[in-house]
Structures are given as structure tokens and as C-alpha cells.
Amino acid sequence: MALSFSLPNYTSILVKGVDSEKLLQGQISCDLAQNKRYFDGLFCDEKGYIITNAVVIKDDFFTIIVKKSVSKFLKAELEKFAKFFNCEVSEENQIIYGECKNKVFKKHLGKKDFQETNIEWDLQTMKNFCFDIEEQHSNKFRINELGYNFEDYVSYDKGCYRGQEIIARLTYLGKKVKKAVVFNNAIESISDSSGKKIGKKILEIQSKKFNLTQFFVEENEYYHEGKKIIPVSSQWEQDQDL
Template structure:
């Protein structure tokens, strides 16, 4: 467990140039053709093996530049990943200082919305469905190909998702390390911590990916410490199959 609050500011990436939207359309899970100055969208960039590199909220400014809001710890990794695929496109990718028009959600608010963060500690750990991105509309199954699309589509149409994200409450005074392994009382690995936030000095809430067979567990072990857990609702239904 760590004493850090994990309350970090958001990071911002700007893509400018005539090919920016076309480039992202072939890289991310959401349909970039639906993005406008009036309509933000959410998505993820994945590895060729379908693992999430970073999550983002995409918006479009008055100059038609695309702004990706993500977790601050992942910005450099995200930019490096995007640039690796951008060499044949007329797009410029840079980090910028964000000036959100509305107050940012706190980590606890975001967590209670069922919205995970992927950080530098958890990049390349989860496929999109593990974090319930399909339930939240972060994935378009009608758009064309993008990096990792084959794996994501296979998991969707074959119902091959054996681990899903759940909302838990623990009695604890410090937050778990993001990405920390979760064990059953018998010592079997059953999942990982995705996001965590304090409610008060003795209570925390987490989003945790759990194996289907362990999703109703009332006792878990994190970093050698046993915890009784309560299961809290998510604001969306978790898909049960294709």
C-alpha cells in the first residue's frame, strides 16, 4: 500500500495538422468521425495485442486541433506511442497545458462514475473490455480497422472476457499501488487494482479487475494484507456475453 493520494492533474496532448483525425481513426477504439467542437468522445489506444496503452477524452478546439485529455503520468508514454505510428501522416503531436472549461472531476468522482484511469503503472495490462469500455461506449464495433482491433473484436463477438472491472469499498487508511495484484484468501491471483481514491481517513474505494469466478469475493489480499470488501454498484450494466 502507498501513502500517495493518487489525486493527480490531468495531462493534455494536442494533435494538429490535416491528417490528425484520419491518423487517430486507425489507432483508437472510438469512431473519430463523430468528434466535433460540440461533441467530445472517449476512447483508448491499444497495442497490437489489444492491451490498453492509454485512455483519453478527445475534444476539438476552434482551430480543429484534437485535444486528448489523459492521466498525467501516461502523457510521455502516450506521445511516444502515437508518434511511432504517425510518421506517414501530416500531424504534429505535442504535450500542452490544459485549460479545461469545466472543473475536473476528482479521482473519487471519476471512480464512482465507473471510469478507470490507465497510468504509467498500468499501461499494457488490460484489454478494453476488462475495464468495461464496451459498456461505456468507448469502443466502436462498426468502424474500420485500428491497432489491436482484431483482439478487441474477438473478445466482443466470442464473449471471451473472463475478467471485468468492479467497484469495491475497503476499510483502509492508505491507497493500494495501482496495478497491484489481488489475491484470494487462499493466495490465488484473482485480479488487479485499476483505480483508487480515499473516501475518508479509514475508507477507500477502488476499481478492480476481478476474475469472473471471484467477482463476488468478500475478502481479498493486497500486498500481504487481508481486507474485507463491500461491493458497490457501477452506473452501467456489465455485458455478460456477445
């Protein structure tokens, strides 16, 4: 059974015009030339830092779904390049909802009977390493630090796009020494059994129900303030289950 989530904190950016696909192909990590309507992709800068992740819906024009707080950054980036193409970029506030089935998270346009809130969406996407980027995370992290699955967001068959060289380098680094790990509670730092601080704090979500914190860290036993803590979600454990 699919769960539906109200997402009032999301918006859409529209790209219209004959050169719309050309513009976006040079900016996004997925291949919009594929014969399908729904895409997940990443908009990055030249250094591979993610401006935002996004859903792109392809019809007669392109609709890009992102969080409202980050839309101004993406719109400004697209407008900077759109002047070299025959297309227009605009923002349109539409009703957007999320859906989760078998741990696959998708965002859609339109009305739906909602069972869960946007806060619950954030909590669940964070635990499944597909968290949608907010303003405070924009241009700060690369794809591996956020724990995104490369295959879900990146095409290796398309032409050049911003950040491609860095993403390719991260793909072929070989054995990963750090991965994404999520813990309960608000945590500023974690350590190993000797008390040495390890890892890099990436995200934190606070809600009335509970808080979550995500780190990018090596495989280890984890401690906080001298007490051992167990992750609620870990890419180290996920990879062992494959």
C-alpha cells in the same frame, strides 16, 4: 445537478495538420469521422493492451485529454506514426476540469468553479468503471479487465485501428466469466468461501477519506483474510439491474 472537479493532473496533446484525422483513426477505438465534437476512445497496442483512455475534442485540429503521467507514452506512440502523415503532435498544458451528471463523466477545457478535487474524481470514476489510466496502468490491461463499457469507447463501423482484432474478439466471446468489482480498503488478494484465491487485482486508490481496490473476478461471495467482504460497486450487480 452537475458536479465539477478540478483536474490539475491532466494535460492535452494536440494533433494538427491535414492528415490529423487519418493518423488518429488508425490509433483510436472510436470513430472520429462522426459528425460530433466530443469523443471517448482508447489507444491500444497491437495486443489490445490499453496505452490510455482519452477524450478527443475535434475542432480545426484535435485535442486529446489524458492524465499527465501517461501523456509521454501516448505522445511517443503518436509521433512514431506521425512521420508517415502530414501532421504534427505536441503537448500543451491547459486548464482541464471534470463534470459528472447522472453518473456520466466528461472532461472539458477551460475554467470552472470547482466543487470537488481530482482525488474525488478518481474515486467516483473507479466506482463507475470509467477510471482514467495512470502511468502504472498503461499497457497492462485490456478493456474488459478495466470494466470499461465497450459501447462508450468502441466503434464497430470504422476501419482498422491498433488493437481492433483483440477488442472484437473480446466483444464476441459470449458469456463473461469475470467482471470488474470494487471493494473498500487496500486489498492485495481476495478468496472464495473455501479460502481459494480468486480474481486479478487491477487498480488501487488511496486517499485521506478512504481506499478502493478493483478486481477482475468471477461472480461469487468474496472474502479477505477469512472475513466476508461486500463490494461497493460490482458489474455483476449492474448487469442484473439492466
